[in-house]
Amino acid sequence: MTGQVRTVDGRVAGRRGQATRQKLLDCLSEMLSSSPYRDVKVIDVARKAGTSPATFYQYFPDVEGAVLEIAEQMATEGAQLTSLVEGRTWVGKSGWSAAEELVDGFLEFWRRNDAILRVVDLGAAEGDKRFYKIRMKILNSVTNSLTESVKELQAKGKVDKDVSPAAMAGSLVAMLAAVASHQKGFQAWGVKQAELKPNLALLVHLGITGKKPTR
């Protein structure tokens, strides 16, 4: 857990080195949004960064290694998604706005990081534990909070006993992630953002509380 940035061959990276490294990550990031993951080549990233392939291999074992790095950075930022759920109440009007803001925050985060999230999703689905862990890191914060919310409501007798809080929270979060990563698809299919959001919020509210929201 040291902050020490190291090259592949063990040297400690200085100021200049870190700048180069970061530039490579930025260029890779950009590349991922403009061309299919399968076609991203080290040589292209290096060229774009105004350096040579050899330099790339000084800092990363391969493309995947660099992608993991970017994903890690994003996951750290993504931890703030918890704030969308934590300390929220799900009753009455504030319940509805909680649902709305959760949906909003989620879609926004996904839109901002869609390229890298696609790759993380693929890696996780393919069974790669490193990607899976990162995906967890992002989703867990939200999922856990939601799980707690459901448990509380259950304890108060406001939600049926036979609902599994973890399964429900997980399903809702998976839905949000899926819809978020196919936002463009929905638009192309004739569903506008404006009508998508309230429907998602409705589903979230229904899932958590089991009741229609009072708006």
Place this chain on the structure above:
Amino acid sequence: MTGQVRTVDGRVAGRRGQATRQKLLDCLSEMLSSSPYRDVKVIDVARKAGTSPATFYQYFPDVEGAVLEIAEQMATEGAQLTSLVEGRTWVGKSGWSAAEELVDGFLEFWRRNDAILRVVDLGAAEGDKRFYKIRMKILNSVTNSLTESVKELQAKGKVDKDVSPAAMAGSLVAMLAAVASHQKGFQAWGVKQAELKPNLALLVHLGITGKKPTR
């Protein structure tokens, strides 16, 4: 729209040729389930099929082209998913079993084709229209049927007017697809299939009818 199978250079494939072609597709399919999409090489597929790379290029322009072929086959089979929704009623006990069977059928289909569906999902998310179209072909049958169901219920005044049928159906289907493609993930996270299914069914029922099911 002819059933004529043609090679890249325009010849018509005979019995032997079609067999080879199919063998290549099968090997590619197998390869996709055992190694990351990014690492699937033409030469490996060819070796596995006991033939040479040059032969592969006789039948497919590249790996992606072959993947599209497999996906197309799967999409054709997937059209039968419509039957999970079409002609179903969403009231009373039969409403609950409709939800249950929809979830069941969906998860099962996804489990059977998870490798290829992963790649289709990635392609669609990356904005490739061909993959997007295939994804549509599979999901649309279900989505459209669900959309109709919601519209009918709305017409009868059983569902709020401000629900967008298309957005609701799309979100639910996206959820099912997402959960299906991360089934292993859920298990690793401690959520069992057995508790996942009823929760998904509950969400589907809530989304379509706006009411808790009577079991």
Place this chain on the structure above:
DNA sequence: TACTTGTCCTGTCATGCCGTCAGCTTACCG
């Protein structure tokens, strides 16, 4: 200024996959 030290970058090379072509083999038909 000249020298030293450690960081940083690149030219180069062996290796391996890509994608194409010419040409050989096989099957079918009159």
Place this chain on the structure above:
DNA sequence: CGGTAAGCTGACGGCATGACAGGACAAGTA
């Protein structure tokens, strides 16, 4: 048996990969 089209492959130029050794550069030291 000879012709024709299908089917397959060896071989090749081209390009990405990944490793290494050595040169460029900045910063500190005498």
